[in-house]
Amino acid sequence: MSGNKSFRPRARLPRGFRDRGAAEIAAERAVLDTIRRIYESYGFEPLETPSFEYTDALGKFLPDLDRPNEGVFSLQDEDGQWLSLRYDLTAPLARYVAEHAQSLPRPFRRYQTGTVWRNEKPGPGRFREFTQFDADTVGSASPAADAELLMMLADTLEALDLGGDYVIKVNSRKLLDGVLEAAGVGLDDLARRGIVLRAIDKLDRLGLDGLAKLLGQGRKDESGDFTKGANLPATAIDAVLKFFAANDPESGRGGPRSNTQILAELQSFVGTSTIGAAGIADLVALNELIAANGYADGRIAIDPSIVRGLDYYTGAVFEAQLTFPVANEAGETVVFGSVAGGGRYDDLVARFTGQAMPATGVSIGVSRLLTALRNRTSAQIAPLVVVLAMDKAGLAESFALVRELRAAGIRAEAYVGDAGLKAQFKYADKRGAAIAVMEGSDERARGEITLKDLALGAELAKSVESRAAWVEGRPAQIAVPRGELVARVNAMLAREG
């Protein structure tokens, strides 16, 4: 490779991608293991689909349909067919189920975790690959399938020590369709329905005024960009706004209402709409199951303001929100917000087969969940012992020492570089090692080894008057019999806690 010495590439990360270090990897592994344990206890089994799908099989179901390149990484295969990296784990599942429909148990319940890619404009905290953890039930139209996912998600958040700090909000797309139908808007204009759903999804940010504009002719934002509206008739806009005003949890209508109360009130908004009535019936059945199992205690709450932006949802939609306060980029205190979402998508498999196939699923945004958990979990790698290399002759003995420590379950490494002792201490420091072990030839002859408590040493160094005195005194450093290596290291680690 040094054949072309004239060209020297710059070492840099591609835009929107990042490297991850030991602490984050350990935290993610702990979270994934917890989710996996709960999901497997529910009888969900793992499936892995590949990174690539044929572009036509993947379809176009990204949240941001407005973007020109559609947010997907695509390339052409040698045979001319287009491949795309998966942007979620739902579209590949639909392909898998359509391909194997005859042989799968029905309902088919699987979980999958892995990287997904979005070819979006990168920004601060906005990356182009991240980890999702999905569970889906395909082949059941029963609200029991949705209820099971919701209870499993609640159990997972509890197992992640988030008890009391989350709420899982549930709604049904059919309910909103019922409101629109009752107001005389047809549901077969899918583009218009999509604009309505995305507008409602932004309700939090834009308020009822902004929503009214997006339901009407459109809205110009602060930067002057214009978003085309759904052009609904005034009566329909009025019905939708009344619906959300009545169901605004901030509207101060006297404390939180129970799921049963909310469901009773919703009835008036769907009028005689068949689809609206079906939506309410689904939510009633779902609520019965979660209530009977003790999850309707505020953890799983009916909330008509949840719509989820994706076009493909057809029934129940859900979103898990963390309710503890965090500071946003502007320094304001806000609740952390969404870490998982999902819903019922009864048409995705039919794209391939033409056969109806009910399905429902939930996806955890693992990267976002990790951000939320950052200051709460303590997934740590065990303390490290570094055996320093005092002389070349002692290298084989260094390896013998670390093998002995490892056999006792202690994480240990021999210094395998070629620098002097001062550089080796600097190395041990950068590695965050707890203890350094040294065995010079004199010590070896005496049958001794020296242990240095690096944390204690650093502490003492702060209070000693002069560096010379500190070096002379060799604090936190003791010579012990070679045969007591493991016992003395364990004692030192125990003292550090």
Added chain:
Amino acid sequence: MSGNKSFRPRARLPRGFRDRGAAEIAAERAVLDTIRRIYESYGFEPLETPSFEYTDALGKFLPDLDRPNEGVFSLQDEDGQWLSLRYDLTAPLARYVAEHAQSLPRPFRRYQTGTVWRNEKPGPGRFREFTQFDADTVGSASPAADAELLMMLADTLEALDLGGDYVIKVNSRKLLDGVLEAAGVGLDDLARRGIVLRAIDKLDRLGLDGLAKLLGQGRKDESGDFTKGANLPATAIDAVLKFFAANDPESGRGGPRSNTQILAELQSFVGTSTIGAAGIADLVALNELIAANGYADGRIAIDPSIVRGLDYYTGAVFEAQLTFPVANEAGETVVFGSVAGGGRYDDLVARFTGQAMPATGVSIGVSRLLTALRNRTSAQIAPLVVVLAMDKAGLAESFALVRELRAAGIRAEAYVGDAGLKAQFKYADKRGAAIAVMEGSDERARGEITLKDLALGAELAKSVESRAAWVEGRPAQIAVPRGELVARVNAMLAREG
């Protein structure tokens, strides 16, 4: 999405990619956990680099340099820069180290596991994405760094229960360079050196005759394809052939030789070559360390026939081979072969920085290792209990039953579909469930539940004379008090073993 009903994509996997099911995923997870545990006990820490790197940063170091599109999946970013999916975990490490050279401990030791992509022609058992598990030590030129990796690899293979079934072969590129130098061939013609290395890498398959042709003008294979040779002078070809003939383990020179014996014999082949002498000195130092730690007992063996195809190796090269017999595609019995490889690559970081940075690493081909372990490991998901839905009213109670089972550590699911009892039994069968639990309204009134041992039931069904008698007799099915659910299920699972 049903907006465009005219187009119905075919549900199919992209060529060269595959789906993976529960058994393989569980087996891979067990293998990854074992490798991780050993590597972390050695003090290696995890690092994750992204899937994509800038194409210029990735370089071109694939084994098969002959292929036209160079084997990489690449696409152009919106800003015109080319991105490529990583084809191994070494090139991204070089980029990472070059980017952070100042702040990293030296030596820098990290492990990384993840998917790598090769844009190659797919074939049977030949996939375009697979899993690797790498460990590397950057910033040490000491043979101790190589020795550490080799002992860690041996410990890993032992932990995977492969003790006695593997050998890790070690060589040095410097040795071969020494043979060539002694025969008067310059080492600065990198293209020619590459042809020589790839030719030697095929020695197993082509034999000494085929090697002679590739070192000379070239070789036509059975299909008539011609591979250009290295055009070495006859004296050099002769020296190389003598070197391999003398070191052929199959040459019947009287049983296996010790590392020390082999190193003594190699001396004669490098003559007065400085680089050859350096190669022997490296291997002697490495062997001293592994011998002193008990690994030179045949597990780590010096073997001059190992060269590894990659151009970028500069010193020690290693390869772990599984020695147990398997049948190849032609039905012949062969040894399983390579599952891990690596070596010293002192120039990769310098590509970016211009500064020399010694480095050495080992990569485990996890997918290949899984194939080898397939019939040996027993990574299994725990037995499953399915609670059947007898009536809609009982659904909430079904969930209560599975929650009770799960709390006792039993994997359990409630049937959440909407089919009848016959279809539910078929479902439990397809899911491989061990036990079905049923609670009809009559039983509920009596405070009972029914357990059916599905494995025993299937067994009995074979021996019963008529299906009618079998259905009547309800074998392997018992009614038990509701309060004894967990105890009775545990007893039934214990009986099945």
